[in-house]
Amino acid sequence: MTVAYLAYYLLVGRVIAAVFGNEVDKHDLLSTGASIFFGLVLPLAVGAVTLVGFTASIGWLRRVFGQQDVAGRRPWMWVGPALVIVAIISHAAAIDWSNWRPEQIALIALLGVCVGLAEELVTRGLVVQMLRGAERSERFVMGVSSLLFALMHMANMLSGMKASTVLVTIVYTFGFGVCMYLTMRVTGTIWAAIALHAFTDPTTLLASGGVDEAVTGHPGAWSLLASMATILMIAFSLVAVFLVRGNRRAPAV
Template sequence: MVEHERRSGWKRFWEKGDWWRALILVAGYFVLYQLASLSVLPLLGDLDPESAGYILTVYALPIFIGCVILVVFGLSVGWLGELFARQPIRGSWWMWIAVGVVLLFNVLRFATIDYGATDFGFVAAWLLAGLFIGFAEETLTRGYVVNLMRKAGHGELAVATVSAAVFAALHAGNLLSGQSLFATLVQLGYTFAFGICMYLALRVTGNLIWPILLHATTDPSIFLQTEFPADGSLTAFAGLGNVAVIITGLVLLIFIRGKVGSRDTLLASR
């Protein structure tokens, strides 16, 4: 009985939603993810940074642990079905612009990688890591954070902005790995705009799985094309992808409208 009441209280706490609960969730996830990253350091040994084993250990394994943490949380509050159900608010045609821009440059980056300079195992390791990254970061920010904001009755502009801002803030942790302040600030600007694009992808496709997959192809395409760029003018054009995403996300942000109310409204709309 006591255990049941404890679980009910846990679920009631999160069902109330709001931005500060979203911050608690994200902060808790961030701490656990950082601990997971530190826990894999003894496994590195003398691994070559350009080997599949290195990518799997440094990137894929910690984020996989993050995925497990997020699934466990979803099961504890009973939200997994809710997160991956059809969206309660429909998208507009112009939201496809965000999807198109991100997808276009992902394809261009994959097309301008010098695959002869690397090997299949390394590329496959990045693709697997990208899938884990897409699942974890989208489930957390476009899944849980969006859900928490909507449960509190916030308008969709606030929902989009907070989920994107939280997503960007997560990347401030790169300072801990030695990344420069300037590079981190640039990354925060890009990830905020990218977060807006992913929110629009969520709205217009109607299901969280699509921004997850779109995100899953973004990080590997960026890292692989940066590390192994092919020769040619198309490579230079593909390199403009981050700028295009920043412009797209910031411009489209001003067009976001709509509102989804409390949990009762969410359930009634399905």
């Protein structure tokens, strides 16, 4: 499922690039509104809509987007979404808003919505429900869905990202994926994970000033707090894999 979505997303991106390539600034995707829309937003929007359509076609909309059983949740699981919220607030506080035009901010916010919906639907939605349907343990479900989410970001190498940066991204996104899984587990809804994810990417982009730029490289107390939250997120995810217990079946359609 994850591989199929990634292949489709890349194909859509290629088609859009072939048609609207002149609108995209390959050296700085965030430089103009048109570049943000055609280079980043539109491929993800098409992917998100297609995923929702696929989910509806197999009759899983209620299973994925409906309220889930929260039996077995534990207080320690709230650490996951809490760390993500701290990172979001820190990134937002570190943004130099004077560097951004209103249309850039609006489109980057829309990008966040598309990223949150598409990536959470495919990994915390469809993949999790498939694994639960196969009666896998929750440790297995959390670990595998988070790993698949992380490995999706290997596609960044196709855009020229350095291998070392991709490796760091994979480590971070695994930790983030675990926290998103725990967010869904403690709230009983994928919408909570979609919302946090939708805030994470825009605040990170706006705070760092560019795609694939690290907020950790920027001075300031808020950037330092964001870095600490990110490091704790990764460390916590490794511990969480050993703490999670139980088996949960996918709800009936």
